[in-house]
Amino acid sequence: MTQIAPTRRAMFKAAGTLAVGFYLAPRGALGQAAPATPEVNAWVVIHPDDRVVLRMARAEMGQGTRTGLAQMIAEELHCDWSKISTEYVTPGQSLARNRAWGAFLTAGSQGIRQSQDYVRRGGAAARIMLIEAAAAQWGVAPDQCTAKDSVITHAPTGRTLRYGALAAAASRLTPPNPVPLKEPRDWTVIGQSLPRLDTADKTTGKQVYGMDLKMPGMLVAVPRRSPVFGGKLQSFNAAAVTGMPGVKHVLQVGDAAVAVVADSFWQAKTALDALPIVWDPGENGQVSSASIDARLTEGLTATEAFIGNQQGDARAAIAAAPRRIEAVYSYPFQNHAPMEPMNATVVWTATRCDVWCPTQNGEAALAATAAAAGLPQTACDVHRMDLGGGFGRRTTHDWLADAVLIARQLPGVPVKTMWTREEDMVQGRYHPVTKAKMTAGIDANGEITGLHMRISGQSILTFAFPGGLQNGRDPVQFQGLNATGAESAIGYTFPNLLIDHAMRNTHVPPHFWRGVNHNQNAIYLECFLDEVAHATNQEPLALRRKLMGNHPKHLAVLNAVAERIGWTTPPPAGVFRGIAQQMGFGSYVAAAAEVSVNARGILKIHRIVAATDSGVAVNPKQIEMQVEGSFVYGLSALLYGACTVKDGAMVETNFDTYNVLRMDEMPKIETIVMPSGGFWGGVGEPTIMVAAPAVLNAIFAATGRRIRSVPLKDQDLRRA
């Protein structure tokens, strides 16, 4: 397994001096010379006793990437699966080796699909080198040798050699070039529902998360940042708390935060709660959810907008149509709320900075560390811990930068910075807020002549990655709505179509979020199509099919869920159905939901059938788990997810006011995994986007109420 236990492995030779580089020598104490690394290549380490260690650049946050990537390497390595384990490489190691492990970013459902080619080649190259080493030892031709279960056999003589006995020799050979890969029809590991590699320690409490780290002499810091985004720290009265139990320091952090440093979390938190702090809210102190909504509403009819998808002349077609259907939808800010609040453990000296933290992007974490530490990246490193949830929050490192700024004031002292849940809730990087005005022109036969989808609201890239803007346009805004492409193309062909975005940014920082812009885009389009179907007396599935003739993969998953849920047969008494489809993260997904709503307006979601075509299905059981998980996340957002703004700050501070779906509300989930081959789609996110529209459409069927604003906790669901 990959956890580090700094209490055993980190050794401080003297105050202020951290011996580092232990990651490749996990069995040796720090400060000793590292033993010869039995590395065949960057991805594969084989020990003399045949243990196989597969190296990981992408992060495990529950989504099963570790197991999936191990399957990819093992498929080509032909190793004994029972002898494998995995370890994280650090971004510092990768930097020193010319990015030998490629990207570390684990987001956008791309952990496997974006690295599948080179990790498979890593496994294949290692196998070829092991075979060559055996052939050389026997003095035979490599093509007379085969590899299976970590043993190489010379077929003509029946001689065998174990991988563990060959690894050292293999590592000295020239890597093959090119490296051929197996054909998918020959796969025996990819496509299998193998058990996860990381389950056992998660059932005994042994799994070490960032929050659990302990180091000799470690202090705990609990920070508080200006509750109004963009506000400043005006003053604080440290003397009021310096005498409290365990309190060691009260530190200013940058110009907008303060932290109490103590022997333990509870001492630091208690003192922080007692610390008199004066904030300067600045220019954002008057912003509210209502003022943001007014700004977005203005954007719905603004003249200027960035075009995302344009076919024909939708405005003219709508203007000329005898009938028009209009609806305005909205979608709120939402916090990621991973179970493990933000944390990082940092040791800073004038010449070196090491951090231990859960992150979805080790390389970005290293850059953030170096910038905050005032040191070059080569003098820093990030030792990654498995994440207690990520969902996009841990792709950005504001929390890490603050942790480094705290430790920088205490040279040589290990400082674990831990956010309270309250800090996590009000200092988030939120799901962006948007509204959409949907307008359809309808001809005399009830057919759509043109569709205009005007989105108004926040751009993630403008805040987080302005370099990704295209002449000011944020392409991420149009997830699931693009005209073409292998990532997220729309599944319908309209006679005339215009999808555009009036960018209306706010002071609340937006960020990527599981499914992110797909989540509202799917509600806007799939629920509005449902509206059009009912307004024109068309059956919702039939209307969709009519528009999907050019989109066979979208249609296939939609048909699959319709068939499984029995769309053409009546549901149980009192139960109503809704359906939705979309493409995202390279995969095609659809969902069909069955719900009931009682006379008091209480919703029960009975069952959701989901279909996923991810091209290749690396581990079908893992896909099932991701589908179930994505629905919990998506339904939590639908039922409860809203962060509201008052006086410039976030109102909801904990799970008591930011509730999420729990066991008693969890529907039965039936997952259809239907890989059609030939492409690699993601699975961590895609199905989240069809959960909410399928349920909303079912709610309409049950109640006659068209819900255009979520979450449902704020809506009256009694029969209209």
Next chain:
Amino acid sequence: MAKLHINGSVVEVNAAPDTPLLWALRDHAGMTGTKYGCGVAACGACTVHLDGHAVRSCALPISAITETQRIVTIEGLSPEGNHPIQVAWRALDVPQCGFCQSGMIMAAAALLAEKPRPTDADIDAAMSNICRCGTYNRVRAGIHQAAAGITG
């Protein structure tokens, strides 16, 4: 100096009386298997057993616990990690990120101790822990599987 009976041993904890049991366990007794998720008894990540009942340790000050009350944490649930719930959890690969699972397992174990063959309604009532990864259906299946193993 408070004395707490944790996993079969009496442990002296040098913490302020208002310190929640969660932090006494994590920061003073050195047992980090019990997790902090919310601090307001809303998520269940901190669930431990107090005299056999599931309690949320983040909102339970150590001053409210006597030396004779038996505290059991995830580390002490079973000697080899082989409580039927833990066995079922591994068989079904229940955890995803795993951060909530110590609390889930402790809540499930307390439920089974009280109701060896819980119904789905019993599970709904007893298992109000939050999981953001979305393991609920596998948690439910795991409880049923463990229950089937216990009774027959």
